[in-house]
Amino acid sequence: MRLRLPERLSFVDLILWGLRVAIVVFVLVGSYATLSQGVLGFDGWRTLLIVGVAQGSIYALIALGYTLVYGVLFMINFAHGEVFMAGVFTAFFAATALADSGILNGNPLFGLAIIFAVSMVTSMVVAVILERVAYRPLRRAPRLVPLITAIGASLFLQYTFRSLYGSGVRSYPTIEILTGTFDIAGVPIQKTQVVVIVSAILLMVGLYFFVQRTRTGRAMRAVSEDKDVAAMMGINVDRVISTTFAIGGLLAGAAGILYVFLFNSVSFSMGFLPGIKAFTAAVLGGIGNIVGAMLGGLFLGVLESIGPFLFLDGLGVPSTNQLRDVVAFTLLVLVLIFRPYGILGRKE
């Protein structure tokens, strides 16, 4: 194939090409510098990778909520981070009660099942009410309107839960069954990380089959392609949209519990950052694309975990692990500039 340059490079094109080259050079030089110093051995990189995959699978679960909703409504539900917070924050009280009564560590599977159920159901209910109250009346409004409403709803939910549960940061009780490590092929891995990754994979596989193989899943895909024609086929479009929010909520509720397995603490504002990160992941994978959201989440998690150290440490930047958010959002900006429809998204 012959490389053909456009006949006239505009000023903007030049800047964009310069940016591309600069990024590649920066990443290569940084990585080379870090690797050649050999600060981190194979085990170290592997640990970072596992941390990234665990974190990324949580992003992926939340990102699915963004992408599912975008698929049927073409709007970004910016209150989805708060849907995530609502479940896990509420389940905190169930968890403490279970821990205090000794059930959590006496019968851990039962206890965990209850915690998951409380979190998932709460998130689901919040998501469904959110759609019904805040978005459905705006179904035919210009696209900017529900976007602004979503931001309003996000703040509304944050401060509602702050009034309900207080503004402090709370720690989940220790779940003894999840402390310590598993030996997998001679490699010790934190039990929590294993549980997070395995649960997330199970949920994603379940969702994929649900969307591809069930009647409701087909209805969701039909609604996402053409609402009028979907209605002509006998699909109750409003109900399908509610179901979509419900599924997004269930996944976010589960992601919340997995999140506390890793980070342990909850607060009313805990939904903001994971929410924005998951949104980044959804855009990265191609918003509206389910597999894209899964891949985007994992990619973002791994990049965030490995990237700062790999790219920056060799260049002499101190405490690179504090720069994970910088890496994540730089990635968002770059995706928006160079591939706004994402890895798997369709060009519109």
Add this chain to the structure above:
Amino acid sequence: MTATEPRVEQPAAPQGHLLELENVNAYYGNIRALRGVSLYVDKGEVVTLIGSNGAGKSTTLRTISGVLKPRTGQVRLDGLRIDALPAHEIVKLGVAQAPEGRRIFSRMSVYENLLMGAFSRRGEKLDDDIARVFDLFPRLLERRTQQAGTMSGGEQQMLAMGRALMARPSILLLDEPSMGLSPILTEQIFDIITEINGQGTTVLLVEQNALMALNVAHRGYVLQTGKIILTDTAANLAANEQVRQAYLGEI
């Protein structure tokens, strides 16, 4: 669905029409798209609605299907008012549409599109219906697992019609089935319309290709700027001077 769901098998009153529109007015925002449209279709007929671009033909079908709500007037099916029902209830009563521009689900397979067509018939066996569609459109059988959006225009039209038939409609609404098709394909599609009608399905056909439409129809209506200006048997319309000049391309 629930037990209270109204079902199709309600015998029509002896003189009742299968489908009847009475003085229907419909709007897009402030633009009046249908002005007092009244028409009827009897069981077993092929009725065509002809008229130029923007005359309100598709709007009429959208109103019957319930995607657009009439501001005033009535739509009745077997004597039962359906104009206030949501679109997804209307298809359950036996009105299916193959809409303008086909609008098949392009990211689904051909087979999945057919399943979507039968969405209103929850829990029923579909094997016979699928066999019937493949019998009418053998091309669809060859493309069973293909992604629908990758097919040619003619194949997509076949799929749109097959999808509508999967609802086992008592009346099938066809919106411009010949649009964008070659003359040979157009002829095929019209043959199939006759065949479907011969199998007992009533058809309301919207067409710009008035000649072909009047050929297969029993009766016709002529729409102009949202109003019905003429109705007669298909043969009389095809012979009508005014129609010949305006819609059959004779000057």
